[in-house]
Amino acid sequence: MPPISGRTRLFAVLGDPVAQVKAPALVNPLFAASGVDAVLVPVHAPAGRLDEVVRGLKATANLDGLLVTVPHKLAMCAHADELSPVAALLGSTNALRREPDGRWYGDNFDGTGFVRGLAAQGHDPAGRRVALAGAGGAGLAIAAALLAAGVARLTVSDPDRGRLDALLARLGTDRPGRVGAAPGPPPDTGLAVNATPLGLDPADPLPFDPALLPPDALVADIIMTPAETPLLRAAAALGRPTHPGVHMLTEQLPLYREFFRLPG
Amino acid sequence: MPPISGRTRLFAVLGDPVAQVKAPALVNPLFAASGVDAVLVPVHAPAGRLDEVVRGLKATANLDGLLVTVPHKLAMCAHADELSPVAALLGSTNALRREPDGRWYGDNFDGTGFVRGLAAQGHDPAGRRVALAGAGGAGLAIAAALLAAGVARLTVSDPDRGRLDALLARLGTDRPGRVGAAPGPPPDTGLAVNATPLGLDPADPLPFDPALLPPDALVADIIMTPAETPLLRAAAALGRPTHPGVHMLTEQLPLYREFFRLPG
Structure with missing residues (x-):
């Protein structure tokens, strides 16, 4: 990368831990x-010290923007002076910029990045029956983006019933019949997505069994490390098409470029 | 430079402004x-927000050290849990590291860097009669290091008499006759040093007139931008040997390496 000088502008990606960030x-x-x-x-902003770290970054005059990863996406909403409609809906921000007037504006590109990642690989989700595992922050962002992209039906599973109900309450009120809970992917699923942490540890159970899906169902994971999760390996072994997690991030890059007002 | 990853450790150089830092x-x-x-x-830590910035940096778990430039070298002493003897004498720190136990230790390499820079260019200051212009933070650091390096005599000039007296009080009590005030370089000067800001702006007057020095007197400047200050240009035009500001910084690098415990 080019050398850093005293004139170089700063951006920071906040996480706890942070070693895994791409x-x-x-x-x-x-x-x-x-x-x-x-x-x-x-x-590396330890969870208990996030506020101190962010106050320091905001006071740093040559810092123009922040990216945010686990576990800070929810807490960072309180550090934004204004949120995009998507970030406000999700209650979660993964990108903040300093506006010309000094205010901080937060957005969230996780869900859009995931949907763009599918499309870039030739998998338009519009009209598909989608099963999503995981109703946490990533699951919520992806669910909202999939609905906005026009999926035919979205079923969501999560062992935490309270979290699942909260996701449905945020998304479902104006979409009767299009979104609902299910214990796992229904047998007519066309796209099954893992948005749980299962697969980060090789000893984890699979988030769902790809053998129960139709032969042409696309199996997607949002875990980036390892690139081939046990779920994707099992799906590939069954001949199912697969979609790895990295596309969700790479397809956020054009969104960052626009959000941070980079030229070109 | 090598790519930055989530595992990359952070160091920051603090200044206001900061665009000029090398x-x-x-x-x-x-x-x-x-x-x-x-x-x-x-x-870029604006003077009124230094404390916020430093608290945030200290709360950042992957940040290991700080370098400090104008105007924060004095204020940063309050952010060190312990100061080296030199930093304590000067009341000024330009390098701080996080110790294994989490405490912050501050040192000051400006003066040592200047003296090492002279030596690296073949100009051992030991035994020389030295005239120093400027009794600010840099002047004080350089004065202390020159005395420690064994100069025969040190005269210091500064239009701010209070600042000059303060410098002499810090340095002079155990060195009667070796250090004193003078309106400018005495005619028998062997080494004349500019530690004032005069020369940063092309319209500045010279800090002293090199024509009044002996033909073999070395004329040194600590200003790094421009590399050839009006003082050095005037001295060179008179045939005097010159010594530019960059050496003071480059000769601090081995000191930083040791201070921050870098291998090799």
Whole structure:
């Protein structure tokens, strides 16, 4: 990457832990390709000290924006002066920028990134019957984006019934019949998505059994490390098409470019 | 420079302004040469918000050290849990590290860097008669290091008499006759040093007239931008040997390497 000077603008990606983040490896080449003298650095903000870290970053005059990962996406909403409609709906922000007037504006590109990632691989979700495992922050963002993209039906599973009900309450009120709970993917599923953490640890059980899906059902995972999760490996072994987690992040790059007003 | 990942450790150089700092261009190659996955970034901490910025940096778990430039070297002493003897004498710190137990230790390498820079260019100051212009923070650091290096005599000039007296009080009590005030370089000066800001602006007057020095007197400047200050240009035009400001910084690199415990 290009050398850093005293004029280089700063961006930070906040997480706890932060060692796993992929954003610097993707966004710094984007800065270079855009001719922008800026650098994205990982900032390990321990959960109990997030407020101190963010106050310091906001007071840093050459810092222009923040990306946010687990577990800070919800808490960071309180540090935004204004939220996009999507971020407000989700109660979660993964990108914040300093506006020309000094206010902080937060958005959330996780769900849009996931849907764009599908489309970039030739998997338009419009009209499909989709089963989603996981009603946490990522699941909620993906569910909202899939509904906005026009899926025919969305069923969501999560062992935490309270969390599942909360997701349905946020999404379902104006979509009777299109979104609902299910213990797992129904047999007519066309796209099954894992948005749980199951698969981060090789000893995890599968989030659902791909053998119960139709032969042409697409199996998608949002876990990026490992690139081939046990779920995707099992699905591939059964001949099912698969979609790895990295596309959700790479397809956020054009959105970051626009959000942070990078040229080109 | 090498790519930044989620595992990259952070260092920051604090200043207000910060656009002029050279440390990232010098220290980042040092990290790379040492095989250390770390990055030094410029942090513009406005004077009134330094405390907020530093609290945030200290709460950042993957940040290991700080470098400090104008105007924060004095204020940063209050953010160190312990100061080196030199930093305590000067009341000024330009480098702080997080100790294994979490405490912050501050040191000051400005003066040592200047003296090492002279030596590296073949100009051992020991035994010389030295005239120093400027009794601010940099002047004080350089004065202390020159005395420690064994100069025969040190005279200091500064239009601010209170500041000059304060410098002499800090340095002079156990060195009667070796250090004193003077309106400018005495005619038998062997080394004349500018530690004032005069020369940053092309319209500035010279800090002293090099024509009044002996033909073989070395004329040194600590200003790094421009590399050839009006003082150095005037001295060179008179045939005097000159010593530019960059050496003071480059000769701090081995000190930073040791201070931040970099391998090699």
